[in-house]
Amino acid sequence: MNERRLLLGNEAIARGLVENGCAIATSYPGTPASEILAAVAYFQKENKLSMHTQWAVNEKIAFEIAYAGCQTGLRTAVSMKQVGLNVASDPLMSAAYMGIKGGFIVISADDPGPHSSQTEQDSRLMAMMARIPVLDPDSPHQTKEMIGMAYAISEEYNTPVMLRPTTRVCHARQDIELDYIPQNGREVKFEKDPTRWAATPRFRFHLHKALEEKLMAVSQHAPTEPLRHNPEATSSKAIISSGVAAAHSREIIKELNLWQQIPFYQVLQPFPLHTQFIEHVINAYEEILVIEETMGVIEMQLADRHRVKGKMTNAVPRVGELYPETIQDIVSQFVGIQSEKLEIPFATGRRPTLCAGCPHRASFFAIKKAVKKGIYTSDIGCYTLGLNLGAVDTVLCMGAAISQACGFYHAYKRQKKRPDIVATIGDSTFFHAGVPALVDAVVQNVRFVLVILDNRTTAMTGSQPTPASGLGPCGEPLEALDIKTLVRGCGVKFCEEGDPYQIKEFTALVKKAVKYSREHGPAVIISRYPCIIDAARKEEKAEYIPVEITEDCDGCGYCIKHFECPALLYHEDEDEKFVSIDRILCTGCGVCLNVCPKGSIVEKK
């Protein structure tokens, strides 16, 4: 018997890729997809596989690298989170027309909830828009099976295939049987075919026609037909589900003792939905309930509206994750049985905050000191939490801190009073989408300050390397890019580095940059200090400075409100208010020594 191992959904995806001969895997980190590439690299190392794995600078680049790999006949894959697919949508739409040579899978992990995303968008709709098939796994086990199915469809019908797991699949763990990993023996051969690989609009028309024909064929592909789990059940009502919602539904229908009564179908391939299946369910049932996340993708393909209940009829909530208790309620209502509405009480815990000792906190504190009333544009990453410190006014999408700063500048530039604009962006995010925006700012001579929060890693998603790290996913050495050189290369004339822990000097630097920007144009500061939880950079961290609160603390709460370090604890009882230090959380960064206006935070002798 093969080994069974406890694997995370994302690790199961990775295992599926290597077991199916994937030769190039690329990604840009993003929750809930981040662990996929790291796990591919793990299996690559563990099994000494000859393949290419890489973190790309963004999802579009990751897509294009993996796509070119499949143009040479290799099996390849690109993985990302759902909003990453927005960035990669340009090559996605075009690659759908051109098709593939070796199998190509686009893995886009959705985040119903959302647990840690800007939107709850449904990647299956992107697959519909691009006109490529999409598979919707219900578990780590099924996600591994679906990698094989996806490569088979991709190569049989000459199309990229999307795999759309959701957070509950990506981040569940399950015992998974490990199968054999073949060494890649495919010939690498790019065959020139300009009417396809470089098609002009006239040829694109033909490619579009061919694409629609492929989709018709895929809608009859037998291995991905919907599963009829309980063929013995007969009723005028049926339930259709997909993804993890199908996993919840199956269990609930059984526990409500409806397994023998209500026909239950699990859709594996929500687009294109099998044409015979559509015909069958519309003919066989009076009422059909569709339970799926996050949009009504299956539902909208079932054309006979008066029979179909789902998101469009408000039988299923349109927003948020479908928890099993919600599904229990939906199913009970559909079949007309009593059900008690159950909920887990919402935790009234602390709001998320930057870690104790986080260098971002120091940068934000300095920015607020230097620029009291500015417009603070920011970006996607841990530092979004600068919100709590009043140092973040906008967060739109990757890289927008810089372009929004430009927009604000242009909007205000003819006004008498122009606010100072300070943009903050992380190092990885700057590489990802900030560079083109900075070029634009230079060309337009936008008067603003950009602070690049360089903590030497992609912290929010679990410390993946950045282009400045000089490391690959297996820890292999790569070229390391210097941010300052890049900034100067964009044409920025003011670019200085600073250590945010040296808060007085850093505040002075921000002031200097603001003064420069008002008269001359864009000024960039690189705020450099390693992420406090990135173990790989322990040796670069400053010496521990023990701090204590003096007896004079009057509990004014200034440090709590403006610095919000989790290691500063606020106490309030009937007769006194004061602040104390949490010795376990405190990292000894010493930044708070400069925070208390009354000087009550002091170095412990």
Next chain:
Amino acid sequence: MVEPVRQQIIISGIGGQGVLFVTRLLAEAAIGKGLPVFTSETHGMAQRGGTVLSHLKVGGFSSPLIRPLQANGLLVLKAENVLQHGAFLKSGGWAVVNGRSDAMPQTNISADTIDADTLAQKIANPKSINLIVLGFALAKAEQTPEHQDSLFCSFEDIKAVLESRFSKNKELLDASLKALHAGFSAEGAE
């Protein structure tokens, strides 16, 4: 005929206590016994000091999550979490909670309590609260082996998992086994 194992267990605590480690030990114990297993955790913006919750399902389940009133057992490393996560426990299910019995929040759950924080200090291993509470739960389960909600695994099963995990680190293994045993043989566990 023996009923197939079917158990749903909630493990609750705060970041840094090792909720995920306990979950992993139990899941590996299940695999060791040839049982299918699912675990799910709160991920994302949870961080040190925040609530951590994990769902463990052993047996023939298809969903990775536990619904309210369905858990056979509750393993709670931080007593105040009972207020929130007690809602998962079905009637008649067991609850093992870290905390002094006089410091339990008011709920209708009857829990077995162990002061693992103090015990951990006593054995000079403050990070071993998770293993102490697990050991205590294993002892409680051993007292009611006939109970259908009783834990699916034994002290020996967990010991075997630890031995295999820490086979290359004798020091860590010994410390872990000591903590597990401290909970297993703690007062109130006999």
